[in-house]
Amino acid sequence: MLFLFSITWGTISGWWAPVCLLLGVLYAWVMYRQPVHLADKFRYILSAVRAIAVFFIALLLVSPLVKSTNYKPQKPLILIAQDNSESIKLFKAPAKSDRKVSPSGGDLEGAKFVDELGKLKQQLGDGYEVQEFNFGHDLNSGLSKSFNARQTNIAAALHQLNDRFVNQNIGALILATDGSYNQGSDPQYEARNFKTNIYTVALGDTVAKRDLLIGNVNYNKTAFLGNDFEIEVLVEAWQSKGETMHLTVTEDGRQVNSQIIAVNSDGFKKLLTIKLNADRKGIHKFNIGIMPVKNELSTQNNTETIYVEVLDAKQKILLLYDGPHPDISVIRQAIESNKNYEVKTSLTADIGSVKLSDYSLVILYQPSAISFGTLKDFIAKGKTPLWYMLGAQADIFNFNTRQKLIRISTARQEMQETFVQPVPDFSSFTLSDSTLQKISRMPPLLAPFGSYTASVANGVLFKQKIGSVATSYPLLLFGDDNGRRTGVLTAEGLWRWQLTEYQTYGNHHALEELFNQSVQYLTANANRQRFRAYPAKNIFDEGENVLLNAELYNDALELTNTPDVKIDLKTTDGKNYSFLFTRNGQSYQLDAGTLPVGEYTYTANTKLGNRLFNASGQLTVKPLNLEIRQSAANHQLLRNIAKQSGGEMLQPSQINKLVNLIKQNENIKTLVYEDKHYSDLIDVKWIFVLIIALLGAEWFLRKREGEV
Numbered sequence: 001m002l003f004l005f006s007i008t009w010g011t012i013s014g015w016w017a018p019v020c021l022l023l024g025v026l027y028a029w030v031m032y033r034q035p036v037h038l039a040d041k042f043r044y045i046l047s048a049v050r051a052i053a054v055f056f057i058a059l060l061l062v063s064p065l066v067k068s069t070n071y072k073p074q075k076p077l078i079l080i081a082q083d084n085s086e087s088i089k090l091f092k093a094p095a096k097s098d099r100k101v102s103p104s105g106g107d108l109e110g111a112k113f114v115d116e117l118g119k120l121k122q123q124l125g126d127g128y129e130v131q132e133f134n135f136g137h138d139l140n141s142g143l144s145k146s147f148n149a150r151q152t153n154i155a156a157a158l159h160q161l162n163d164r165f166v167n168q169n170i171g172a173l174i175l176a177t178d179g180s181y182n183q184g185s186d187p188q189y190e191a192r193n194f195k196t197n198i199y200t201v202a203l204g205d206t207v208a209k210r211d212l213l214i215g216n217v218n219y220n221k222t223a224f225l226g227n228d229f230e231i232e233v234l235v236e237a238w239q240s241k242g243e244t245m246h247l248t249v250t251e252d253g254r255q256v257n258s259q260i261i262a263v264n265s266d267g268f269k270k271l272l273t274i275k276l277n278a279d280r281k282g283i284h285k286f287n288i289g290i291m292p293v294k295n296e297l298s299t300q301n302n303t304e305t306i307y308v309e310v311l312d313a314k315q316k317i318l319l320l321y322d323g324p325h326p327d328i329s330v331i332r333q334a335i336e337s338n339k340n341y342e343v344k345t346s347l348t349a350d351i352g353s354v355k356l357s358d359y360s361l362v363i364l365y366q367p368s369a370i371s372f373g374t375l376k377d378f379i380a381k382g383k384t385p386l387w388y389m390l391g392a393q394a395d396i397f398n399f400n401t402r403q404k405l406i407r408i409s410t411a412r413q414e415m416q417e418t419f420v421q422p423v424p425d426f427s428s429f430t431l432s433d434s435t436l437q438k439i440s441r442m443p444p445l446l447a448p449f450g451s452y453t454a455s456v457a458n459g460v461l462f463k464q465k466i467g468s469v470a471t472s473y474p475l476l477l478f479g480d481d482n483g484r485r486t487g488v489l490t491a492e493g494l495w496r497w498q499l500t501e502y503q504t505y506g507n508h509h510a511l512e513e514l515f516n517q518s519v520q521y522l523t524a525n526a527n528r529q530r531f532r533a534y535p536a537k538n539i540f541d542e543g544e545n546v547l548l549n550a551e552l553y554n555d556a557l558e559l560t561n562t563p564d565v566k567i568d569l570k571t572t573d574g575k576n577y578s579f580l581f582t583r584n585g586q587s588y589q590l591d592a593g594t595l596p597v598g599e600y601t602y603t604a605n606t607k608l609g610n611r612l613f614n615a616s617g618q619l620t621v622k623p624l625n626l627e628i629r630q631s632a633a634n635h636q637l638l639r640n641i642a643k644q645s646g647g648e649m650l651q652p653s654q655i656n657k658l659v660n661l662i663k664q665n666e667n668i669k670t671l672v673y674e675d676k677h678y679s680d681l682i683d684v685k686w687i688f689v690l691i692i693a694l695l696g697a698e699w700f701l702r703k704r705e706g707e708v
Helices: 016-032 040-062 086-090 109-124 154-164 187-191 326-336 348-353 369-374 376-381 396-402 433-440 494-505 509-522 635-645 652-663 685-704
Strands: 002-008 065-074 077-083 129-135 139-141 170-177 197-202 211-218 222-224 228-238 244-251 254-262 267-277 282-290 303-311 315-321 341-347 361-365 386-389 406-409 415-422 445-448 451-454 460-466 469-481 484-489 531-535 539-541 547-552 566-571 576-580 582-584 587-591 598-608 611-622 671-680
Touching: 016 040, 040 685, 077 109, 077 154, 109 129, 109 170, 109 652, 129 154, 139 154, 154 170, 154 187, 170 635, 170 652, 187 635, 197 635, 197 652, 211 282, 211 303, 228 244, 228 282, 228 303, 244 267, 254 267, 282 611, 303 539, 303 611, 315 326, 315 348, 326 341, 326 361, 326 494, 326 509, 341 348, 348 369, 369 376, 369 396, 396 406, 415 433, 415 469, 433 494, 433 509, 445 469, 445 494, 451 469, 469 509, 484 509, 494 509, 531 598, 531 611, 547 598
Parallel strands: 077 129, 077 170, 170 197, 222 303, 315 341, 315 361, 361 386, 386 484, 539 611
Antiparallel strands: 002 065, 065 671, 129 139, 211 228, 228 267, 244 254, 244 282, 282 303, 406 451, 415 445, 415 460, 460 469, 469 484, 531 547, 547 587, 566 576, 566 598, 582 587, 598 611
16 A cells, blocks of 8 residues: 655645745744854754744644545455355256265265365465355355255345445456346346456256146135135146146145146146135135156155135225325225225215225325314224325324324424335234335335324334435334224325336335235224234245234223233144243234244133133245255356356356456456545644654753753
8 A cells, every 4th residue: 555645735825835944044043143152063953953843833824735645456356156055956967977976975066166166266366355155045255065045046145245345346256056046036137237247157957857846826815705716826847748747736634626737848837727615714724736756856846835814805995085196096006906905095075975984994195184174083983993194285283183103293394205214123014025125125205304203112114214314213103092003104105116116026016015914914903803813924934933923902902912822833743832922012922933844723822801812823834945946057047147247157167267267357457546635734743743853852952052
């Protein structure tokens, strides 16, 4: 690192320097022009010392700027990202006769290519900075030979690397993977954000193994009593031409459908539409399975489990507003994406023709003073859940007086842009990671300018982020307001989210999940059930923490969590797991941790006063077999990523070529950054030391020679 400095005069003329020097010389001449009891040589030395000291003192009074220049070289950064998922270990490249085998019979191919990647740091030498990572679902530091990640998200790994090393001198990215991913978006789009060459190392085998599997199941989570409903099942067969596929569907252990499908190609796929009947109310478990065939790669991917809730009728939701707004249609479309909900929109002025008691939820969109006046009795005395949505036309004063969850202090009716900041400890319901990530990247909404104070504990789902500043102001919160479930969205502009999500992802899944989960929470106790215990979802992946919630209502239908709530989870083979819920706000929550793969029934119980309450249900922990759904490597993806970035795709046996490719790439070089800094001369500490040293030396010499 090279450091230089110079004096810059800025708006002050550079002629002040000789003037300051002349002043120092004149001062010394006046002081030492008269004969003194000093030898001439000492008089000349003392004159020079005094002149220099006065020169620097005068220079400090003029106060010029000091320019310091810092030259910092930055080595090219070589990033290595290695796929650590199970597919690397399961689906290796075709065996060779000379392949080395460990004494125990295990194949050394995986360990060998990781070792070769590890040698690059030493082979490149000190002229490069090498950073090593491995990835599966998340990005981790260092290389790994475990190959135990159950999911592969290449796009997320690229995104995290780009974020971590943004604005640094990235020389090249080495991506070692089989190109198969089962989480996240297409890695090609994320790779375009890298402004550097990407060298891909193509692992795995491009030839699919013999396997029958269920590729995907599409279904609605709710159906209505007495109606038929459909599920779509994508069945796949690889290297199984001529086989017959036997598919069965069972409902709570009872077979309700079976089909026989002839496999007529080695890469066979077929989408089946299966019609079922909702003949009983409640939550029903459906198992979809394919009978295994001889020499099949894996049978773990031959079954899928889904849960469908059969309801008596749709829940009605009323959306009230004072005037037209593009958000109205967005809210309606998002809620009605769930077939369980029916939304009626109405102007507040027409409320006389609406029977409010017929609805499970009332949404008040930007309620004005007139709206609050019209709905005064309903808000004060009713127990129907409410969801307030604020904006520029909302009456903040009346809003503050009609509910107790949040207070907004504002002196003027102005709006400000606010981004979403998810709150990790929100526990009333669960949103998927993909939905949270999408919403975090949405454009800003418009919220009333002011100070926000929330009175709910753990009820804030989103906080406001104004610009890049994270605040404690709630953006979306939920809670219990005097026995009534209430939600508050403090901003408008949802139409921006709808357009952005469709433009970016081609769907509205995040917005739909947000509204469906919110409405489900607000209407959960519309039937006035006193005690409920329910899982965050019915199907958990292997290794995922099992989360359950419980709610208890007193005689006034107000949430309470005074008594303890116990729960027993029992497997099909009779093994029992007992837990005690923890209190969370006014309700209960349980994190049961990771449970073994299997099907569970649960029974929760509590006692309030002299009355006993029980709730039961079922859930499934399914094996996470995403890695065995794609047995063929996707080398075309790796070839495309390398080509679009100006890099090259290599085979594992060609890893030693990477050193020459990197060293011969003229775009990969050390960059020198120049950093200029300006400061006042008075901030340079050593000048004060010099002045004191000069004056001290002068005094010492005069004292020594007998002059005072």
